[in-house]
Every structure is written in C-alpha cells, then in structure tokens.
Amino acid sequence: MDPDDHVCLCFRVSLRKIRTFLAVENPPVASLISECLSAGTGCHWCVPFLEHLHAQHARGESPDLNVSPQRYAEARLKFHESGARDEKVVREAGAPSLDGAPPDEPRP
Numbered sequence: 001m002d003p004d005d006h007v008c009l010c011f012r013v014s015l016r017k018i019r020t021f022l023a024v025e026n027p028p029v030a031s032l033i034s035e036c037l038s039a040g041t042g043c044h045w046c047v048p049f050l051e052h053l054h055a056q057h058a059r060g061e062s063p064d065l066n067v068s069p070q071r072y073a074e075a076r077l078k079f080h081e082s083g084a085r086d087e088k089v090v091r092e093a094g095a096p097s098l099d100g101a102p103p104d105e106p107r108p
C-alpha cells in the first residue's frame with residue numbers, strides 16, 4: 001500500500017495516519033489504534049490488518065501492508081457479503097493467518 005491508501009475504509013484512515021499515530025502514541029495494544037480517527041470500529045474488516053501494523057511497529061519495522069488497495073477494497077466488499085475474510089488476502093497483506101499459519105513471504 002502507498003501511504004495515502006486507506007487501511008480503514010469505513011473511516012477513511014490512511015496508512016500514513018496510522019503510521020504517524022503509532023510513532024507518536026506508541027500504543028501498547030493494537031486495539032488503541034481505534035483512537036486514530038476510530039480506525040477499526042466500523043465493519044471490523046481492517047482489524048487484523050491494524051493488528052499486523054501494530055506488530056510491525058512493535059518490532060521496529062516500518063508498518064506496511066503488502067496488498068494493492070484495489071484488491072484490499074474488493075476483499076472488504078466480499079467480507080461484507082459473506083461475513084468471512086478472504087484468507088489469501090489476509091496472508092498476502094502479511095497479516096497473521098486466521099488459521100494460525102505464518103503469513104506468506106513478502107513479494108519482491
């Protein structure tokens with residue numbers, strides 16, 4: 001994702017805003033990212049991705065999601081229709097797999 005792409009589509013919270021929030025506030029738990037413009041408190045689609053960004057920050061890495069904004073948004077729409085997250089998109093983004101398996105290796 002690019003910095004201006006939205007991670008939380010419900011509240012239009014960009015990756016850049018989340019990165020800044022993490023850097024400034026250094027929240028001890030991922031759920032506190034909700035204090036950044038209510039990220040994650042709408043449909044809950046973005047919650048595992050917010051958790052992934054928080055984990056990257058905690059490890060001293062630059063928070064990022066390895067998924068295109070188009071694919072991310074399409075998967076969110078399917079999530080709204082089915083109530084289930086597309087495991088492939090979660091893994092592609094680098095977030096922990098919902099079945100506990102490690103995420104896919106980052107793509108070049």
Ligand code: FES
Nearest residue numbers: 008009010042043
């Ligand atoms: S996309 Fe973040 S709460 Fe819906």
